[in-house]
Amino acid sequence: MDYLHVYGKNFELTDPIKAYIKDAADSLLKLGLDITGINATVSADERNGKKGFTFEFDIHVAKKGNVVITQKDKDVYAAIDLALARAKKVLRRYADKIKNHKNISLEEIMAAPMLEEEIQEALNYTDEVVPTPFDVDKPISVEEAVEILKNSNKYFIVFEDKSGKTRVLYKRTDGKFGLY
Incomplete structure (x- = not known):
């Protein structure tokens, strides 16, 4: 739990809420990104006599920076769930971007000569090429x-x-x- 820091503002954090936030943060780690730290903040708000909660994920991804997701709801668990869904969407997009633009590994570089040999082998086919007359009698539109x-x-x-x-x-x- 070194990577996760949970804070409460105007709100007493109970053990079940802390455990729920930890499970949410653990699910973000499964995306395979280099997440170095997560700050989670729960705040209680009361406006016009109505209680509400604000949940904020501040996720630090190495070589990317911070991803901050803030979600408000009248239920603290709903706010956590909504923020988690938004965070997963943002981080999944980033993970897909990394996968689609990844660097070539040493194994792929070493395999390149094999691919070149396969291409040369395919080009050395034994089928006969049949010449076709080139019909350019007059210019056409x-x-x-x-x-x-x-x-x-x-x-x-x-x-x-x-x-x-x-x-x-x-x-x-x-x-x-x-x-x-």
């Missing part, structure tokens, strides 16, 4: 090229447009056409 491609069983065509540029028109998987 992009609209004409779309009509030609629609009416053929080809996946792409190479043509010269009206400005003299060589273009490639291809069928996309979503049914639309792409143009280079």
